[in-house]
Amino acid sequence: MQMNESVAAPAPVKRRRRSDNRAGLWLIAPALLVLAVVIGYPIVSAIVQSFNADRAFNPETGFFEDGGFAGFSNYMHWLLQDCGKGMNSCPPGTAGSQFWDAIGVTFLLTGITVALEVVLGFWIAIIMGRNLWGRGLLRASVLVPWAIPTAVTAKLWAFIFAPQGIVNAVTGLETQWTTGTWELLTAVIVADVWKTTPFVALLILAGLQMIPQDVYDAAKMDGATRWQQFTRVTLPLVKPALLVAVLFRLLDALRMYDLPAIMQGNTSGAATTMSMLVTATIREGDFANASALSTIVFLIIFACAFLMVKGLGANAVAQAQPDQRTVGGGKQKKLVAVDTSSTKAMVMPREGGK
Amino acid sequence: MKRRTGIIAMGAVAAMVLSGCASGGEGEGEGTEEGLDTRGPISFAMGANDAGKLEPIIEAWNAEHPEEEVSLVELPQEANGQRDQLVQSLQAESGDYDVMALDVTWTAEFAANGWLQPLDGDLALDTSGLLPATVDSATYMDTLYAAPQNTNAQLLFYRTDIVEEAPTTWDELLSSRDAADEADMDLLVMQLRNYEGLAVQTTQAINSWGGAVVDTDGQTPVVDSEEAKAGIQALADAYANGDIPKDANGFTEEQTNLSFLAGESVFAYNWPYMYDTAKNEPTSEVGDDFDVAAIVGPDGPGASTLGGYNNGINAFSENKATAFDFVQFILSEENQRSFAEQSFPPVLASIYDDEELITEFPYLPALKDALENAQPRPVTPYYAAVSKAIADNAYAAIVEGTPVDQAVADMSDAITASTGE
Numbered sequence: 001m002q003m004n005e006s007v008a009a010p011a012p013v014k015r016r017r018r019s020d021n022r023a024g025l026w027l028i029a030p031a032l033l034v035l036a037v038v039i040g041y042p043i044v045s046a047i048v049q050s051f052n053a054d055r056a057f058n059p060e061t062g063f064f065e066d067g068g069f070a071g072f073s074n075y076m077h078w079l080l081q082d083c084g085k086g087m088n089s090c091p092p093g094t095a096g097s098q099f100w101d102a103i104g105v106t107f108l109l110t111g112i113t114v115a116l117e118v119v120l121g122f123w124i125a126i127i128m129g130r131n132l133w134g135r136g137l138l139r140a141s142v143l144v145p146w147a148i149p150t151a152v153t154a155k156l157w158a159f160i161f162a163p164q165g166i167v168n169a170v171t172g173l174e175t176q177w178t179t180g181t182w183e184l185l186t187a188v189i190v191a192d193v194w195k196t197t198p199f200v201a202l203l204i205l206a207g208l209q210m211i212p213q214d215v216y217d218a219a220k221m222d223g224a225t226r227w228q229q230f231t232r233v234t235l236p237l238v239k240p241a242l243l244v245a246v247l248f249r250l251l252d253a254l255r256m257y258d259l260p261a262i263m264q265g266n267t268s269g270a271a272t273t274m275s276m277l278v279t280a281t282i283r284e285g286d287f288a289n290a291s292a293l294s295t296i297v298f299l300i301i302f303a304c305a306f307l308m309v310k311g312l313g314a315n316a317v318a319q320a321q322p323d324q325r326t327v328g329g330g331k332q333k334k335l336v337a338v339d340t341s342s343t344k345a346m347v348m349p350r351e352g353g354k
Numbered sequence: 355m356k357r358r359t360g361i362i363a364m365g366a367v368a369a370m371v372l373s374g375c376a377s378g379g380e381g382e383g384e385g386t387e388e389g390l391d392t393r394g395p396i397s398f399a400m401g402a403n404d405a406g407k408l409e410p411i412i413e414a415w416n417a418e419h420p421e422e423e424v425s426l427v428e429l430p431q432e433a434n435g436q437r438d439q440l441v442q443s444l445q446a447e448s449g450d451y452d453v454m455a456l457d458v459t460w461t462a463e464f465a466a467n468g469w470l471q472p473l474d475g476d477l478a479l480d481t482s483g484l485l486p487a488t489v490d491s492a493t494y495m496d497t498l499y500a501a502p503q504n505t506n507a508q509l510l511f512y513r514t515d516i517v518e519e520a521p522t523t524w525d526e527l528l529s530s531r532d533a534a535d536e537a538d539m540d541l542l543v544m545q546l547r548n549y550e551g552l553a554v555q556t557t558q559a560i561n562s563w564g565g566a567v568v569d570t571d572g573q574t575p576v577v578d579s580e581e582a583k584a585g586i587q588a589l590a591d592a593y594a595n596g597d598i599p600k601d602a603n604g605f606t607e608e609q610t611n612l613s614f615l616a617g618e619s620v621f622a623y624n625w626p627y628m629y630d631t632a633k634n635e636p637t638s639e640v641g642d643d644f645d646v647a648a649i650v651g652p653d654g655p656g657a658s659t660l661g662g663y664n665n666g667i668n669a670f671s672e673n674k675a676t677a678f679d680f681v682q683f684i685l686s687e688e689n690q691r692s693f694a695e696q697s698f699p700p701v702l703a704s705i706y707d708d709e710e711l712i713t714e715f716p717y718l719p720a721l722k723d724a725l726e727n728a729q730p731r732p733v734t735p736y737y738a739a740v741s742k743a744i745a746d747n748a749y750a751a752i753v754e755g756t757p758v759d760q761a762v763a764d765m766s767d768a769i770t771a772s773t774g775e
Contacts, residue, residue, distance in 0.1 A: 057466065057735060057773075062495035064466050064735065083771040092750065093743035093768030163601045179547070179604045179753075266434055267548040268746050283434065284738040284772070285441075285463065 043298070049291035050074055067288065074292035095281045098272055099293075103300070106273045109185065109260075110253035113192045117249060118242070120193065121200030128201065129208045146198040154262035157191035161263070178263060181270040188260050188271050195259070196252070200245045207241020208234070247308050254301045274300070389449075390476055394673040395423045396452035396680065401436045402428040404455075404663070407504075407698050411689050415680060422676040424453075433457055433550070444469040449670035452677045455663040456500060458491040458730060459550075459737045462572065464666060465499040466735035471667040473498040477678045484685070488701045491730040492664040499666060501681040502701040504693050506661030507724040508558065509646040509717065511614055511622040511632070513539075520647035524562075524588055527621060527650050528597055534620045540599040542592065543613045544623040547604050548749040553731070553741040554659045555623065556748040558649065559585035561729045562656030567744065568769065572734040575769035577744075578762050584652070586762065590752045603753040615640060623649055625661065629717050630697040646717045648724045658728045662699065694718070699725070739772030 051074070053067025076082045078099045083090040090096035128139050145153070160166050161177035168175060177187045211234065219229050257279075260271035268280070274297045281290035400408060405428050416423050427450075429436040437460060443450050444467070456464060464470050473479045479501050481489045488502035510527075512520055516537055521527035527542065534541040545551030557567050565582030568575055576582070592598045605613070607624055614622040615632055617639040622628070632640050648655040665684065667677045683689065690700035694711050699721055705711065706722040732740050743765055751761035 055467075062466055062735075063468055089771070091743075091767035091771055092764045093746040094739070094771050095742070096771075097768075163604060174601075176601060176604060265547070265549065268742065269548060280742075283438070284736070284742070286739075 046291045046298075047295055049288055050295045052288045054286045054288045070288065074289050075296065077289060078293055078296060095277060095284065095286075095289075098268060098277055102272050102274050102277045105185070105271060106254060106256065109188060109192070109256060109271070109273065110250060112189050113196070113253055114246060114249045116189070116193045117197045117200045118246060120197045121204055121245070122242075124197065124201040125204035125208055128205050142198050142201060144198075145195050146202075148195070150195065150258045151262060153191060153195045154259045157187060157194075157259075158263045161187040178265075179269065184264060184270045188263055191263065192253070192256070192259055196249065200249060203241055203245035203248070204238060207238040210241070211237045243308075243312055247305065250308060251301060251305055254304060255297070389672045389674045391675050392673050393422050393676045395425065396671070396673050396676050397425050397427050397450065398453045398455070398680070399427040399429055399440065399451035400455035400663070401431060401433070403431045404698070405429075407693060407696050408455075408684075410692060411684060414689075415683055419676075422673070422679075424680055427451060440464075444668070444670075447670050449668055449672055452668050452671040452673060453680060454666050454668060455503060456666050458660060458662055458664055459741070461492050461500050461664050461666065462494045462733045463735045463737055465494040465497075469666075469669055470499040471669050471671070471674055471677075473501065473667070473678075477667070477674065479678075479682070483703060484701045485703050485725055487660055487725060487728050487730060488662065488664075491660055491662070491733065494733060494735075500664035501685065503663045503665045503681075503684055505699050505701050505725060506625050507658035507699070507721060507728045508554070508623050508649055508661075509626055509629075509658070509720060509724055510649045511624060511628060511644055511646055513617075513620050513640065513644050515643040516620045520645065521621075521650055522647075522654060524650050524652055524656075528592065530620060531597060537620070539617070540613070540619040541597045542621040542623070543599065543602055543605060543610050543619040545605050545607055545610055546589075546593065546598065546602045546749070546752060547606050547609075548745050548753075549606065550741055550745070551606055552745040552748055554661075555589070556586065556744050557729070557731055558623075558656065558659045559589050561585075561659070562649065562651035563588070564651075566729075568732045568734065568740070572732055573773045575766040577769070578766050583758050583762050586748060586751050587758045588652075589748075590755075590758060593752050594755070603749075614644075626699060626717060626721055627697050629715075646720045648720060648727065655723065655727055658724045660725075660728045660730045662701070734773060736773045740769055743768035743772055 051070060051072075053070035053073070055064040056067045057063075058065050073082070077090075077096055081088045081090045081096060081099065083094060083096050090099075124142060128135065128142065132138065148156075158178065162168075163174070163176060163178075165177070167173075167177065175183055177183045215233055215237070216229060219233050224232065255275050256273050257275040260273055261276050261279075264271045272280075274293075278290050278294045278297065281293055398408070398412065405426060409426065412424050412426055429439050437457070440451065440454055440456075440460075444464070454464075461470075465472075471477065474497060479498060481498065481502075484502055485505060488505045489498070492498055492500040492502050510520065516533050516539070517530050521530070531541050544555050546555065560567055560577065560582040563581045563585030565579045565585055566576050567582070568577075589598070593600075593602070599619075607628075610622055610624050611628050611631055613619050614624070614628065615635060615638040626646075629646060632638050632644055633642070649658050650656050665681045667674055667681065671677055685702060687702060687704070690702040690705050691708070691711070693700040694705050694708075694715065697715070700706075706718050706725075708718075712718050731737070734740055747756075747761045747765035747768065750756035750764070751758050
């Protein structure tokens, strides 16, 4: 939207733009309708469902009946651990009792995997950016883990970490990677980092290649060391791309499901994430409770994304924007024109191109 | 800006309209009166893992009834996947799957949702020749909601080259520890992974020691009895001191099967299919050096947990008369015999006394004993939650070392929380 404002046309043409807008609206209407059906409807439906009570059991007839309106009780069930007898009344062995554990595990996995992926991804991106012999092959081969479907990755690592798997065979340990607590979390982290680092590396590489060589030449002329070049030139200039990578990964990791679900199996083990708890609740037939949980998860992820964009994004603009203007060569014009937070700046041209 | 609000409003209206359309009633049993005497082609849905055993039966039926053909719909291999697919279809009140092979544990839930045609009135099923426990597993609120198709009970597999006779009590089984150590083998393997299999092992131990998980109403937990605690304690002790190997906490039926076939364990609790694999798989190292007996309790044979499938007729089916005939056809002596020949335990009691079959499948008498002592898992419409309550807390007690008193109290609370509210 800001894109429109920044290229706002002068006043005389305004009248014409009105009818243009109308035509434009009609043109995008089909797309909006599709979005309303595939995104809007499920979200609204889940929220509506989350305020209904779960099917109620009628002991007289032995049949389930409609539960009716429930207000916030489904949310209380999760947030206050209310299993029918007030706060903290969810005994071990119920899905409710796993709520805070699942949130903790999800954030733990997110924090560790995203941190590792950014550090390793940066390193790989720098290597991939160099003019090495066989660079094309290197770039292609680094992408292989990302190209493998997650379900296959999860199965592969589950075999590797099996009790008679290759990890135990090579190290001579008898560690129970798939059933222990920290063991399972370690295994999931290793698998996720292996799978997703290439994606982060690729996004960072795209950012690195936006930096023109002359900035480095100028830095060298000024007598900057390699470290200074990295911290004063590379980091600030790659920051927008880096933040996009972190944002994408953060959202991805917070809704992590397939990797732990397959490696842990359909159990309530140590790596039960928020999304896994939603499906476990659905499986018990508690659709309203599951809707409340998925709404809570949605809000948590939304809040994280919001903080990311507003907090870090705003900062990035203040620092990165002047830099971009000064280095604004031919390639960069598009970026500078989009006067908005750096994260959007990276995203917008990509979407516009589609 | 104005334009934007317009678009959002449009989207919101569209979403509301759509959600309005979808919120239809969840009424129960609306379809049950329709199609009772209609005939025509029907479909039969069953998990792909076992559907092969039904194929010859379906072919025979189709040869006899060209106007009322049965088509087989294969559901996913894994039980949860099968259940998800059936539930989704039934929630939409679809009659796509006329006859459904239901895991014994789902029968009550499906019945309580009004998805199953009660087998009474015109569709009354003659159950006199069937094993009583299997009929109980298909009965909900004193009404038969499905026809037992095949059953299952866990057996004690033992190595005849290590122990001479099958143990008859738990202590006798444990006393073979020295023999097992000498042969460098694990004493006993069973399914202790935290999943449905652990719920089976736990109910088995509780029932064998004379306790029960829930009262006869299928709702009220009674797991805090001394007997039930003793059963769980026995498993916890065996796991703690290594009678059951440490890695059994990751064992499903398949790992149990692999361990026994590889000659790594003296005793194993598993379903009868392992008889077939141990005898016939090329990778099996046990060959003929094993036999089966009933699982053990503190002073005699234990109470195995009942498995198997019940065939439910979809309440929304349009051809229920055909569906009912087909369900009865599966229960014919000839077809039940064909199950026995594929290590798929039949529900027709007379099959287990067939001399010819016993010569071919020597485990049948042991299985019959096991089935006579077998107990169904709790028949409750909240089975999924009850199973989780049992497995999670049993895992805590047996594997993670939570005191049994504590775990049993939690189990009891969790069952109440999931069935009550």
